Amino acid sequence: MRLASLIPFIAVGAFAVETPYDLIRPVYPMEWCTAAVEDGGTVYDFANFTVNEKDTLVGTPKSGAKPADFKANAYIADTLNQAFIDALNLKVSNIRVNQAGYLPDDPEKLFYYVSDKCESATYSVVDLEGEEVAAGGKFSAFGKIDQTVRVVKAYVNSLDKRYTVEKTAPEAKVCAGKLAELAALPTDKRLRIKVGKEYSSTFIVSDKVYSMVRDANLKFFGVQRSGDSESWFHGPSHVHDSIPGGWYDAGDFLKMAPTMGYTFLVLSVLSAVHPERDEDHYAFNHNEIVKTDGIPDMLREARHGAEFYLRSYEYAKGEIKDMIVNIGDETDHNYWTRADSMESMNPVPPRPVMHGIGPGMSAQVAAGLALLSVRYATYDKAFADSCLKVAEKLYAYAKEHFGDPEVCDETLYACGVQKPYDVLAMAAIALHYATYEKSKKMDYLNDAAEDKTINDNINAKYSFEYFPAGWLGADRGFTSGGWTSDYDNRFAITLYAFYKLLLADKETAAKYGIKDSVRIDYTKRLVNSLVRSVSDDLGNGDDEHVDLPGSHYEFRYDKPWFVTNHFDWHPNRYETGTILNLLIYAEVAKSAEIRQLAINKMNYILGANQWDICFMTGVGDKNEAHVHNRTANPEGWNGMTVDEYLNYKDFLASYSYRPPVGALMGGSMTDSLISDWVIFTATETYIDANASFLVANVLLSPEKSAADTSKKDTTKADSTKEAIVEIAKIGEARLAVVNNGVTLDVNYTLPTEQNVKISLVSVKGKVQKLYAPGRESAGSHALQWNVESIPAGAYIVNYSAGSFRKHKLVTITR
Numbered sequence: 179m180r181l182a183s184l185i186p187f188i189a190v191g192a193f194a195v196e197t198p199y200d201l202i203r204p205v206y207p208m209e210w211c212t213a214a215v216e217d218g219g220t221v222y223d224f225a226n227f228t229v230n231e232k233d234t235l236v237g238t239p240k241s242g243a244k245p246a247d248f249k250a251n252a253y254i255a256d257t258l259n260q261a262f263i264d265a266l267n268l269k270v271s272n273i274r275v276n277q278a279g280y281l282p283d284d285p286e287k288l289f290y291y292v293s294d295k296c297e298s299a300t301y302s303v304v305d306l307e308g309e310e311v312a313a314g315g316k317f318s319a320f321g322k323i324d325q326t327v328r329v330v331k332a333y334v335n336s337l338d339k340r341y342t343v344e345k346t347a348p349e350a351k352v353c354a355g356k357l358a359e360l361a362a363l364p365t366d367k368r369l370r371i372k373v374g375k376e377y378s379s380t381f382i383v384s385d386k387v388y389s390m391v392r393d394a395n396l397k398f399f400g401v402q403r404s405g406d407s408e409s410w411f412h413g414p415s416h417v418h419d420s421i422p423g424g425w426y427d428a429g430d431f432l433k434m435a436p437t438m439g440y441t442f443l444v445l446s447v448l449s450a451v452h453p454e455r456d457e458d459h460y461a462f463n464h465n466e467i468v469k470t471d472g473i474p475d476m477l478r479e480a481r482h483g484a485e486f487y488l489r490s491y492e493y494a495k496g497e498i499k500d501m502i503v504n505i506g507d508e509t510d511h512n513y514w515t516r517a518d519s520m521e522s523m524n525p526v527p528p529r530p531v532m533h534g535i536g537p538g539m540s541a542q543v544a545a546g547l548a549l550l551s552v553r554y555a556t557y558d559k560a561f562a563d564s565c566l567k568v569a570e571k572l573y574a575y576a577k578e579h580f581g582d583p584e585v586c587d588e589t590l591y592a593c594g595v596q597k598p599y600d601v602l603a604m605a606a607i608a609l610h611y612a613t614y615e616k617s618k619k620m621d622y623l624n625d626a627a628e629d630k631t632i633n634d635n636i637n638a639k640y641s642f643e644y645f646p647a648g649w650l651g652a653d654r655g656f657t658s659g660g661w662t663s664d665y666d667n668r669f670a671i672t673l674y675a676f677y678k679l680l681l682a683d684k685e686t687a688a689k690y691g692i693k694d695s696v697r698i699d700y701t702k703r704l705v706n707s708l709v710r711s712v713s714d715d716l717g718n719g720d721d722e723h724v725d726l727p728g729s730h731y732e733f734r735y736d737k738p739w740f741v742t743n744h745f746d747w748h749p750n751r752y753e754t755g756t757i758l759n760l761l762i763y764a765e766v767a768k769s770a771e772i773r774q775l776a777i778n779k780m781n782y783i784l785g786a787n788q789w790d791i792c793f794m795t796g797v798g799d800k801n802e803a804h805v806h807n808r809t810a811n812p813e814g815w816n817g818m819t820v821d822e823y824l825n826y827k828d829f830l831a832s833y834s835y836r837p838p839v840g841a842l843m844g845g846s847m848t849d850s851l852i853s854d855w856v857i858f859t860a861t862e863t864y865i866d867a868n869a870s871f872l873v874a875n876v877l878l879s880p881e882k883s884a885a886d887t888s889k890k891d892t893t894k895a896d897s898t899k900e901a902i903v904e905i906a907k908i909g910e911a912r913l914a915v916v917n918n919g920v921t922l923d924v925n926y927t928l929p930t931e932q933n934v935k936i937s938l939v940s941v942k943g944k945v946q947k948l949y950a951p952g953r954e955s956a957g958s959h960a961l962q963w964n965v966e967s968i969p970a971g972a973y974i975v976n977y978s979a980g981s982f983r984k985h986k987l988v989t990i991t992r
Contacts, residue, residue, distance in 0.1 A: 196253075196467075197393070197394075197467065198390065198393040198457075198459040198460075198467060199390035199391070199393045199394045199796075199797070201279075201366060201367075201368065201382050201384070201390060202277070202278045202279060202381075202382060202387065202390050202391065202394070202797050202798065203253055203254075203394075203796065203797070204253070204254040204796070204797075204798060204799050204800070204801060205251050205252060205253055205254060205368070205380060205799055206245075206248055206249065206250060206251060206252050206253075206254055207220035207221075207250070207266070207377070207799070208220070208250045208251065208306075208308060208370075208377060209250065210244040210245075210248050212241075212242075212269075215269060215270070215271055215272055215376050216272070216374060216375065216376055217375055218375040218376060218377070219269055220266070220269055220377075221244075221265040221266055221268075221269050222264070222265045222266075222267075222268035222269045222343070222345075223241055223242075223265075224238065224239050224240060224241045224242075224243060224261070224265065225241040226268075226343065226345075227261070227264075227341040227342075227343050228341060228342045228343065229340070229341045230338070230339045230340055230341060232338075233334055233338060233339070233340050233341075235334050235338070235830065236334050236340055236830070237340075238261050238332075238340055238341050239259070239261050239262065239265075244262075245258060245259070245262050251306045251368075254799075256836055256837055257834070257836075260332060260803040260804065260835050261332065261340070261341070263801070263803035264330050264332065264343065264803055264853075266799070266800060267330075267789075267790075267791060267800050267801075267802075267803065267853075268328060268330065268343060268345055270328070270347065270789060270790045271376065271377070271378055271379065271790045272291055272292045272293050272373070272376060273289065273290070273291055273301075273371050273373055273376060273377070273378035274289060274290040274291075274292065274378075274785065274786045274787060274790055275289040275371060275378045275379055275381050275781075275785055275786055276289070276381060276780070276781040276784045276785050276786050277379045277380070277381055277784055277785035277792040277797065277798025277799055277800065278381065278382070278387050278388075278390065278391050278784045278785075278792070278794075278797050278798055279381040279382035279383055279384055279387040280357065280381065280382075280383050280387065281383075281384075281385060281387060281388070281777070281878065282365060282383055282384070282385055283385075284358065284774075284777060285358055285774065286356045286357075286358055286774065286777075286778070287356060287357035287358045287383070288354055288355070288356055288357075288778055288781060288786070289354070289355050289357065289371065289378070289781070289786055290320065290352050290353065290354060290355070290738060290786055291317050291352075291353045291354075291355060291373060292323065292350050292351070292352050292353075293350060293351065293353070294350055294351050296317050296319075296351050296352070296353035297317060297318070297319055297351070297353055299317055299353070299373055299374070300313075300314065300315060300316055300317075300373075301315040301316075301317070301355055301371050301372060301373045302314070302315065302371075302372050303315070303357070303360065303363060303369050303370070303371055303372070304369065304370050304371075304372050304377070305364075305367065305368070305369060305370075306368050306369075306370075306380070308372075310372075311363060311364055311369065312360040312361050312363055313360075314360070315355055315357070315359065315360055315371075316355075316359075317353035317354065317355050318353060318354055319351065319352075319353055319354075320352050320353055320354035320737065320738045321351075321352050321737045321738040322349060322350065322351050322352055322738075323349065323350055323352055323738065323788055323849065324349050324849050325346060325347065325348055325349050325849065326346070326347045326788045326789065326849045326850070326851075327344070327345070327346050327347075327849060327850040327851070328343075328344070328345045328346075328347075328789060328850075328851055328853075329342075329343070329344050329345075329850065329851070329852045329853065329854070330342065330343040330344075330804070330852075330853045330854075331804070331852075331853065331854040331856070331857075332804065332813070333813035333814070333855060333856075334813070335812065335813065335814070335815040335816070336514060336813075336814050336815055336816040337816075352738040354738070355371070357371075357383075363383045364383070365382070365383050365384050365385075366382060366383075366384045366386070367382065367383075368380045368381075368382060369381055369382065369383070379785060379790070379792075379798060379799035379800055380798075380799055381785075381798075385880045386879070386880060388780075388874075388875050388876075388878035388879045389455070389457070389875070389879035389880060389882075390797075391784070391794065391797055391875045392455075392872060392875035392876055392879055393457075393459055393460075393475075394794065394796050394797050394839055394840045395794065395840045395842075395868055395871060395872050395875055396460070396464065396475055396476070396479065396840060396872070397410065397411075397464045397796070397839040397840040398795075398838060398839065398840030398841045398842070398863070398865070398868050399425065399441075399445075399479050399482075399840070399865070399868065400463070400464045401807070401809065401810070401838045401839070401840065401841065402425040402426045402427075402865045403423075403424075403425060403426075403482060404416050404419070404422065404423060404424050404425060404426055404431070404433060404517070405417055405419070405422035405423035405424070406422070406933075406980060407423060407482060408462045408463040408933050408952075408953070409463075410463050410464040410465040411809060411810075411836070411838065412516060412517050412518045412809050413518035413521070414518060414521060415431075415517035415518045415520060415521065416431065416505075416517070416520060416521075416529065417521065418526050418528075418529075419433070419505050419529055420493065420502055420505065420529070420531050421486060421489050421490045421493055421502050421503075421505065421531075422486075422489070423482065423485055423486040423489060424438050424482075424483065424486035424505075425437070425438055425441060425482075425483070425865050426517070426865065427864065427865055427866070428806075428807075428862060428863060428864050428865070429805070429806040429807040429808055429858070429862055429863050430506075430510055430511040430808060431506055431510040431511075431513075431517060431520070431808070432505070432506040432507075432510050432511060432590065433504070433505040433506055434504055434506075434586070434587070434590065434591055435503040435504050435535070435536075435539045435584070435585065435586050436539075436586060436591045436593070436665060436866070437591075437864065437865050437866045438483065438486070438503070438865070439503070439539050439542045439543060440542070440665050440667075440668070440866045440869060441483065441865050441866055441868075441869040442480065442483035442484070442487070442542075442543065442546045443542050443543075443545055443546045443601070443604070443668070443671070444671065444869040444870070444872060444873060445476050445477075445479050445480035445483060445546070445869070445872075446480045446483075446484075446545070446546035446547075446549040446550055446553075447545075447546075447549060447604075447671055447674075447675050448476050448872065448873065448876050449474060449476045449477040449480055449549070449550075449553050450549040450552065450553050450608075450611075450675070450679065451674065451675055451678035451679060452678075452876055452877075452879075453474065453477075453553065454881040454882055455876050455879045455880070455881060455882060456474035456475065456476045456477055456882075457474060457475060457882045458470045458471070458472060458473060458474050458475060459475055460475050461952045461953070462478060462482075462933070462952060462953045463933075463952065466952060469951070469952065471952055471953055472557075473557055476872075476876075477550075477553055477554065477557075480546065480550055481550065481554065481561070483546065484546065484547055484550050484565060487501075487503070487543050487546075487547065487568070488564060488565075488568060490502050490503060491568050496571070498535060498540060498571065498572060498575040499534055499535070499575075500533055500534070501533075501534070501535045502531045502532070502533060503532075503535050503539060503543075503585070504531065504532040504585065504586060504587060505529050505530075505531050506529050506530065507529075507530045507587070508589070508590070510529070511590075512816075513816070514808050514814040514815050514816045515808060515815060515833075516808065516809045516833055517808065517809045518809075519833075532585055532586075532587065533585075534585040535575075535585055536579075536582060536583060536584030536585045536586070536593075536598075537575070537576040537577075537579045537580050537581070537582055537584075537598060537602070538576070538584050538598030538601050538602075539584060539585070539586075539601075540572045540573070540575050540576040540579070541572070541573060541576035541577075541598060541601040541602045541604070541605040542598075542601040542604070542605070542668075543569075543572055544568075544569040544570070544572035544573040544576060544605040544608070544609070545569075545601060545604040545605040545607075545608040545609075546569075546608075547565040547566070547568055547569035547572070548565070548566060548569040548570075548573075548605065548608035548609045548611070548612040549608050549611070549612070549675075550562065550565045551563070551565040551566035551569060551612050552611065552612050558931060558955065558956075560956070561930075561931075566612055566613070569605075569608070569609060569612070570609065572605075573605045573606070573609055573622075576598075576601075576602060576605065577602065577625070580597065580598075580602065581597060584598075596658070597652075599633075599649050599650075599652040599656070600656075600658075600666065600668040600669045600672050601668055601672070602625075602649040603626050603648070603649035603650050603656070603672050603676075604668065604671070604672040604675065606622045606623065606625040606626035606648070606649060607622070607623070607626050607672065607675060607676050607679065607680065608675070608679075609622040610622035610623040610626065610680070610690065611679045611680060611690065614690050614691055615689070615690075618691065620691055623680075623690075623691070623692070624648065625648055625649060626648045626649055626650055626676075627645055627646075627647065627648040627649075627650050627651070627700065628646075628647050628648050629647055629648045630646075630647045630651075632647065632648050632649060632651070633645075633647055633648060633649070633650075633651035633652055633653070634646070634647055634651070635647065635651040635652070635653060637653075637655075638651065638703070641706075642702045642703050642705075642706045643655055643703070643706045643707065643709075643710055644656075644703065644707075645700075645703050645707070650703075655707060655710055656669060656672075656673065656707045657669055657707055657710045657711045657714055658711070658714070659714060665866070667755045667758055667759065667870055667873075669707075669711055670708060670711050670758060670759045670762045670763075671758075671762075671873070673704050673707055673708055673711075673762070673766075674762045674765075674766070676700070676704060677701065677704055677766055680692060681697050681700055681701050681704070684697065701766075704766065705728070705763075705766055705767050706729065708759070708762060708763040708766060708767070709726050709728070709729045709731050709763065709767075710731065711759055711763075712726060712731070712733055712759050712760060712763050712772075713726060713729075713731035713732060713733055722734065722735055722736070722737055723735070724771060724772065724775055726763070726769075726772070727767055727769050727771070727772070728767065733760070733772075733775070735775070735779075739782045739786070739787055739788070740775065740778040740779045740781070740782055741753060741779070741782055741847070742756050742779075743847055744756075744847060745847065746846070746847050746848070746859050747844070747859050747862075748844035748845070748859065748860075748862050748864060748867060749844065749845050749846065749847040750783055750793055750842055750843065750844055750845040750867065750871075751842075751844065751864055751866070751867035751870070753779065753782075753783065753845070754783070754842070754867060754870040754871040754874060755870050756779065757776050757779050757780060757783075757871075757874045758870050758873045758874055758877075760772055760773075760775060760776040760779070761773065761776045761873075761874055761877040761878070762873075762877070764776060765877065776874070777878070780874065780878070783842075783845070783871075784797065784798060785798050785800070787845075788849055788851070789851045791843075791851070793842060793843040793844075793845050794840065794841070794842050794843070794871075795837050795838055795839055795840065795841040795842075795843065796837055796838075796839030796840055796841075801837060802843045802853060802860075802861060803835070803837075803853065804853040804854060804855050804861055805837070805838055805841060805843070805855075805861055805863060806855050806858035806861040806862045806863065807838050807841065807863045809838070810835065810836050810837065810838040810841075811835050811855060812830065812833045812834060812835065813835075813855045814855045814856075815833065838863065840868065841863040841868070842863065842864075842867045842868050842871050843860065843861060843862075843863070844858070844859055844860045844861060844862045844863075845860055846859070846860050913925070913926045913975075913977045913984045913986065914926070915975050915986045915988060917988050917989070917990070919990075919991070920964065920965065920966055921962050921963060921964055921965060922938070922962070922963045922965055922975070922988065923960065923961075923962050924936060924949075924960070924961040924962070924963070924975065924977075925958070925959070925960050925961075926958075926959050926961075926977065926979065927957070927958050927959070928954060928955070928956050928957060928959065928979055929956060930956045930980075931953055931954065931955050931956055932953065932954065932956075932979045932980040933952060933953050933954075933978075933979070933980060934949075934950070934951055934952070934953070934954045934959075934978070934979050935948075935949070935950045935976075935977075935978045936948075936949040936950075936961065936975065936976065936977050936978075937949070937975070937976045938963065938965075938968075938973055938974070938975055938976075938988075939973065939974050939976060940971065940972075940973055940974075946965075946968050946973065947963050947965075947968075949961055949963075965990055968990055969990075970990050970991050971989070971990060972987065972988075972989050973987075973988050973989070973990060974986070974987055974988075975987075975988060
């Protein structure tokens, strides 16, 4: 149970720590006021909502109503009525800030003020209590915005509407303010910008602002977990799938190769190239932040993905062509209910699967497993060895079947028409990184960059924009050729991993058998390939451009928001890909100008936009309240029988809106933003979009402190056996209870790392003892309870390990 449900809401400054990102969570404004924003108004009056009077199931608050738990600056409860969230969102402040915050070394700390009088206005910065901490800020003209439209359509369920709101703002001037021009602002403290009587949303200045966004982002991976996976957001779901586990791809229950594979790759790469930015802030269940599991969070989440693929490999008995990496069909998209509700159906309907795995997906999984084999060896050597064994087989399969079609549902996803040079190169680089120190063989690196039987690119003789050979030596260059901000982010990610893991400096290269002259040549080609990836982005802008250092290329974008025009469907998905490419290029090319451009794009996603909305749920004061995600939002519920409809009020108690923390909303590429579960271009959630945004979060995060580097050694004695580690087979966990009169000795064995819970319960159901350590490593474990104070009688020891359950009856005598 969350702490927030146990104690009253009080001022943030005095509130107990609940999450690693408390300083950027949504809080209430200083007042609940329906006046005009220029007069200090903070909420839109319910009198302006067009209400469906026939809605008696949920209802809409009346004019003047405010939340029962409202208190200035207190955390906004996860259980807050969506109508109150809309009232906050629809009162669009003229002051648009990054609602997470700003890095101390950001030389601009850019925000906006939208007003025809903005050039003559001044601003100050205040703390939560309204006390001034800096003053005298001035604005400069920065462009204009056209008429903006905000539409909200709220539903009770798929049949019944609650209310609608349509609001239009006229064309206006936009001015820019730069907080960096003021005296130094306090760090790690909630602040607001004040213009006249108007206040902005809160923000912080902190070198940890993006590591906090990262921690919020990671919770969405928990939202999307399938199987018996300790999701903080829902119970076990689709545990009867042919291959349980993995992640749901979007707001539905599909488990699709493109989204899952990309997500797994990103998590594995980030945990490998930036272990110093991978912190242990959570247990596997993200609700637990005190007793964590000793494993860095991105690395642990990557293991969840790896387990899905290892299960699939076992299911196929090592025949890679028979692996399953796509589960579900259109039915899983059309049916709207909670993920864990499916388990209550009798019988549980079978889910269709697609057999087979294409060369691109095989290579992508191989890359992730190879990187995990290095990073996870400290924590579970047997698991790491299994990852490497399967990775090598998957890569060999991908290489042999290069050119074959991918296995994917074309009606749901574009399965790729280009040859997967990007992930074959990534797999070869990852396997060289994982094997060279022991084998001293260069075979994998040769595949990546030297083998002319794979590619022989004559252009490399004349330009550093090309690699001469190997998977990197594709004829068009190692770039997607005009699409860098979706799955083809893999080109930039591969080059970044190549640079960080093998080419970072002379000593690193030598460690992996690379001569310094070769390292320098690779690095030049790598940087020039990244330039092309950034400049070739299919998106475009008309207003401004920045020259890409050391090249004849440029990157274009639009003012005032710094956005790059992509597609109307989940444009933030593509915008985060653009940011990812810019940040990777900026780091490798050491360009402060390009890094700043990427940061200003981040400002847009996190609140400095036309609608004063932070597009990441759970971050910033204003979040979307009509998320297109079935487990989060009951508005699309369509599973109604007559009895269920008649008892719908009772049903709502178990299925009400819950913010899916970390979800990155789709946003809009026009000046209209529509909040509607039916028209969900702006409200859709995608696991791969979160993965891309995670890259940006990590690249802007600081290194963790020494206090965060603790490790949990679960190395197995037998780490060299060839067999694949068995993943969570039901029935192999064992339990033995020895009653010694004064103590109970509980001995149990786990076949793999699993979530453990053991309780001692009276026959009447009263819990006498509880042991819930979370996930424990494979092997034998012992627990001893002192039962001297427990009354004599019959008791039951309840034991669960993953999906395994066992009960032992014991009698305590005196």
